[in-house]
Amino acid sequence: MTETDFLPSDYINDVKEGSVSYKSPSNIALVKYWGKKENQLPQNPSISFTLDACATTTKVTFNKLEKLDENFSFDLWFEGKEKEDFKPKINTFLSRIEIYIPFLKSYHFKIETSNSFPHSSGIASSASGMSALALCFMDIEKQLNPEITADFFNKKASFLARLGSGSACRSIEGDLIQWGAHEQTEGSSDLFGIKYPYEVHENFKNFQDTILLVDKGQKQVSSTVGHNLMHNHPFAAERFNQAHTNLNKLKSVFKSGDLIEFIKIVESEALTLHAMMMTSMPYFILMKPNTLEIINKIWEFREKSNSHICFTLDAGANVHVLYSENEKAIVNQFIKDELVVFCENQQYICDQIGFGAKKL
């Protein structure tokens, strides 16, 4: 498929007003997206587990305007209060997606959004937030053109979400989503995420993700700035190749259920992501001392308990602890006994693999 496949055909219905709500989850990448080209296209393919508990709920109420507005007409409410400072980001998103959903200037929208996780938790809300909003707009498009199929609906929702935030295109469905063209993955595309199309061993069903909140403050360097620093990065080409290779390796791992190999790939991806940050120009470090304390404790525990617990990181100091459901009891005990002390205000979030966004 190409971008032009997402331009709409004429709308059949005239809808004056309505409202629609979606709850959309966050996701955690196993092979990381870090580096992008024009139009939010990734430099390399990535794959993620869709999460369940960490989610954004968005309600869009829409009323047809008397005449087309020159600008986008919308109010933005976050957790019950009007939030002016979020509007520029939404405005940029709307201008990027307008050619694909040209009804945007025909309506006034009230966008009401809230997160299941604390706003200041340092957890990225762009994946869940942008995917929830993209789904609401797709739902309106479906009201205008009921002929849209379920498959196209999800593809276009992912396509639109990507234009808001790259990783958001992996939050529409679950439980394992791949985004970015990869030779060994049929149907993969830079334009949208797809459900991982091959066999996945029982070992990866119901995988758990406990997010340890090491630092809840604002990041010093945003993901967008970090992605841009991959242009002219001395190790960029090698890194992008590595992501392709790691996806090939994961394909056999998902089939065989080999958790030892899984751990090697996932932890190496997390550390490589941060190595890219440390070797950018300008360079920066998002990990905190407690991030490293936790990693060392996980390695120590894995060694002595023979468990298959592992970690990954996103673009921040928080640590995602990944483990299979049958290790839940021992790992939760370990987290309480040895890791919680490294969390800000002892806070952590218990999450697990989820199956994608839901219409409310």
Ligand code: DP6
């Ligand atoms: C480290 O999707 O937040 O979490 O496209 O600029 O919005 P933008 O970036 P974003 O980047 C996420 C990067 C990551 C890795 C990943 O999720 O694959």
